[in-house]
Amino acid sequence: MTSIATKNGQFRLKSRPSERVSADNFEYSSESLKDLAEGEVLVRVVYLSLDPTNRIWMSDVEQYMPPVQIGEVMRGLGVGKVISSKNPRFMEGDFVSGLLGWQEYLVSTGAGAFPLFKLPDVPVPLQAMAGVAGMTGWTAYFGLLELGQPKAGETLVVSAAAGAVGSVVGQIGKIHGLKVVGIAGGEDKCRWLKDDLGFDAVIDRKKPSWKQDLAKATPDGVDINFENVGGEIMEAVYDRMNLHSRFVLCGLIAGYNDADDSKTKLSLSRALMKRIRIQGFIVTDFAERSAEASQKLLQWIAEGKLKHKETIVDGLTNAPEALNMLFDGSNTGKLLIKVSEP
Amino acid sequence: MTSIATKNGQFRLKSRPSERVSADNFEYSSESLKDLAEGEVLVRVVYLSLDPTNRIWMSDVEQYMPPVQIGEVMRGLGVGKVISSKNPRFMEGDFVSGLLGWQEYLVSTGAGAFPLFKLPDVPVPLQAMAGVAGMTGWTAYFGLLELGQPKAGETLVVSAAAGAVGSVVGQIGKIHGLKVVGIAGGEDKCRWLKDDLGFDAVIDRKKPSWKQDLAKATPDGVDINFENVGGEIMEAVYDRMNLHSRFVLCGLIAGYNDADDSKTKLSLSRALMKRIRIQGFIVTDFAERSAEASQKLLQWIAEGKLKHKETIVDGLTNAPEALNMLFDGSNTGKLLIKVSEP
Numbered sequence: 001m002t003s004i005a006t007k008n009g010q011f012r013l014k015s016r017p018s019e020r021v022s023a024d025n026f027e028y029s030s031e032s033l034k035d036l037a038e039g040e041v042l043v044r045v046v047y048l049s050l051d052p053t054n055r056i057w058m059s060d061v062e063q064y065m066p067p068v069q070i071g072e073v074m075r076g077l078g079v080g081k082v083i084s085s086k087n088p089r090f091m092e093g094d095f096v097s098g099l100l101g102w103q104e105y106l107v108s109t110g111a112g113a114f115p116l117f118k119l120p121d122v123p124v125p126l127q128a129m130a131g132v133a134g135m136t137g138w139t140a141y142f143g144l145l146e147l148g149q150p151k152a153g154e155t156l157v158v159s160a161a162a163g164a165v166g167s168v169v170g171q172i173g174k175i176h177g178l179k180v181v182g183i184a185g186g187e188d189k190c191r192w193l194k195d196d197l198g199f200d201a202v203i204d205r206k207k208p209s210w211k212q213d214l215a216k217a218t219p220d221g222v223d224i225n226f227e228n229v230g231g232e233i234m235e236a237v238y239d240r241m242n243l244h245s246r247f248v249l250c251g252l253i254a255g256y257n258d259a260d261d262s263k264t265k266l267s268l269s270r271a272l273m274k275r276i277r278i279q280g281f282i283v284t285d286f287a288e289r290s291a292e293a294s295q296k297l298l299q300w301i302a303e304g305k306l307k308h309k310e311t312i313v314d315g316l317t318n319a320p321e322a323l324n325m326l327f328d329g330s331n332t333g334k335l336l337i338k339v340s341e342p
Numbered sequence: 343m344t345s346i347a348t349k350n351g352q353f354r355l356k357s358r359p360s361e362r363v364s365a366d367n368f369e370y371s372s373e374s375l376k377d378l379a380e381g382e383v384l385v386r387v388v389y390l391s392l393d394p395t396n397r398i399w400m401s402d403v404e405q406y407m408p409p410v411q412i413g414e415v416m417r418g419l420g421v422g423k424v425i426s427s428k429n430p431r432f433m434e435g436d437f438v439s440g441l442l443g444w445q446e447y448l449v450s451t452g453a454g455a456f457p458l459f460k461l462p463d464v465p466v467p468l469q470a471m472a473g474v475a476g477m478t479g480w481t482a483y484f485g486l487l488e489l490g491q492p493k494a495g496e497t498l499v500v501s502a503a504a505g506a507v508g509s510v511v512g513q514i515g516k517i518h519g520l521k522v523v524g525i526a527g528g529e530d531k532c533r534w535l536k537d538d539l540g541f542d543a544v545i546d547r548k549k550p551s552w553k554q555d556l557a558k559a560t561p562d563g564v565d566i567n568f569e570n571v572g573g574e575i576m577e578a579v580y581d582r583m584n585l586h587s588r589f590v591l592c593g594l595i596a597g598y599n600d601a602d603d604s605k606t607k608l609s610l611s612r613a614l615m616k617r618i619r620i621q622g623f624i625v626t627d628f629a630e631r632s633a634e635a636s637q638k639l640l641q642w643i644a645e646g647k648l649k650h651k652e653t654i655v656d657g658l659t660n661a662p663e664a665l666n667m668l669f670d671g672s673n674t675g676k677l678l679i680k681v682s683e684p
Binding site: 062250 | 403404405406572586591592593594597603606607608609610611612613614615616617618619620621622623624627
């Protein structure tokens with residue numbers, strides 16, 4: 001057994017934010033690590049994944065898991081390294097993924113909604129395993145292919161296209177022969193999506209002409225809307241959706257910081273007239289098929305068909321402020337906190 | 343050939359209503375019937391079906407067919423009798439169903455979005471063929487079974503439950519082992535649904551306690567919402583929908599008379615968190631399977647498992663005012679205009 005840590009820096013939820021998250025919503029403290037019980041494993045957190053769902057978990061609203069309770073360690077996905085193990089499924093030195101939490105170390109049996117699992121031994125950097133080849137990639141994979149039911153030649157629009165999920169959705173769309181239109185904020189992101197990732201068209205939502213640009217980029221309407229945002233972007237895409245089109249409801253980030261629900265609202269008239277299917281989903285719905293997704297995603301990465309980018313912020317203590325980058329749109333690709341060296 | 347009519351009383355659309363329909367929105371005139379061309383058939387209209395979709399067709403909004411144009415004969419479904427035919431698919435004396443229009447006679451080849459078809463020769467009254475065993479029944483059948491994907495023991499809520507579609511949906515739900523909860527307006531309707539049609543529970547939306555009554559009637563939440571109405575009824579049911587539940591979007595009648603779309607709006611947050619599938623549909627999507635639906639519906643009627651009721655208003659000239667009954671909730675079951683004796 002290598003050097004055993006005895007102290008664990010942790011963020012515990014102190015108060016629920018009403019709008020943006022701030023460091024004041026958390027209590028940071030260093031606590032003693034308890035000894036491992038039978039079945040438990042000690043994991044050193046390497047990368048924490050910052051996702052819009054972190055913000056949802058902080059609110060006391062109806063959601064897909066119980067909200068994080070006041071005083072609880074902040075919930076978060078991530079990848080880490082097994083330091084010691086009393087669980088036969090994990091060995092010292094294994095890299096693992098799961099709900100590690102906003103802390104330096106996790107002591108856990110690994111059971112739960114996102115069970116801890118050992119990462120495959122593949123030639124892919126660890127930050128990709130925390131994003132494109134991990135749960136982020138699975139979200140894009142199952143959302144687009146299972147709910148979107150794409151047919152080659154159809155038009156896909158994806159919002160927050162330069163984000164972790166959106167950038168993967170668009171590339172999987174291209175692999176499946178779709179015409180892919182991304183919506184993103186700012187020239188740099190748009191250039192990356194078009195030039196590096198091969199999107200057919202990109203709409204810069206910061207341009208005053210973005211609605212007209214969207215219309216021009218989708219002359220045949222929209223067959224699949226992969227929704228990450230909500231608000232006026234959602235409405236603009238919805239208004240162009242075709243007969244029997246599919247609305248993959250993956251996120252509504254424009255609404256997560258608001259107490260009112262105006263940015264999550266949509267008139268169902270068009271869904272009725274155009275017989276649109278709107279379907280909400282969370283990646284855990286497809287948990288039993290994650291191996292299939294991983295295999296495909298790793299294959300596409302190896303073949304150069306699936307590119308990835310990470311925005312990495314150094315230091316666990318920066319997590320609260322960094323979470324707001326998702327809402328400001330100041331990250332490109334997967335947003336990670338580097339907690340320790342691999 | 344029997345006595346050939348020469349004059350045809352017709353309602354043509356004169357102006358588009360902004361709210362309720364009135365007789366002033368139409369021009370009633372008697373026009374000469376032209377001779378049949380090769381391939382055409384002359385149909386005497388017997389029953390006109392009044393449906394919420396008539397109101398949609400009168401508005402110049404995005405919809406599933408072109409709106410009725412000003413000056414055009416008002417579009418309407420119905421059943422009638424073939425008086426003469428130059429079309430080999432129809433013979434004098436046949437009873438037929440299709441888009442007959444708000445008129446005494448139809449001259450048509452029978453092609454179109456709702457193609458004219460010969461009714462089967464079964465021991466079911468003609469008014470049932472215009473409702474429960476016709477397009478109304480098909481709507482309930484495909485909407486509930488294909489989009490709702492019911493599993494025995496699940497809870498189904500249907501709004502406008504005493505209406506033409508709703509009353510059939512609930513009974514098909516009972517046939518498939520569902521717990522069926524109807525929402526209707528007024529004691530008479532509620533009694534009919536519970537005592538005669540066998541609904542498990544009925545919510546009277548005219549009672550101040552209707553929301554609490556709905557909660558009490560659905561202790562295990564809602565697995566299928568068959569939506570006909572919109573507005574606060576839609577929201578109340580939606581707020582009780584379960585994980586992976588299905589929202590069959592068949593109608594939004596509360597919104598059809600309004601210029602604004604507030605009664606058709608819904609926050610998608612719950613659909614995301616509970617992974618609800620919201621799917622719009624129109625019965626024409628299943629046109630090729632109508633024989634299957636008819637066979638089942640007629641079988642259930644013959645077995646006494648599927649009951650039906652019609653509200654019949656006499657006289658074509660009463661059609662404009664009678665259409666408002668759908669919005670006032672003053673009809674029970676299928677609303678028909680009797681235009682002539684069978």
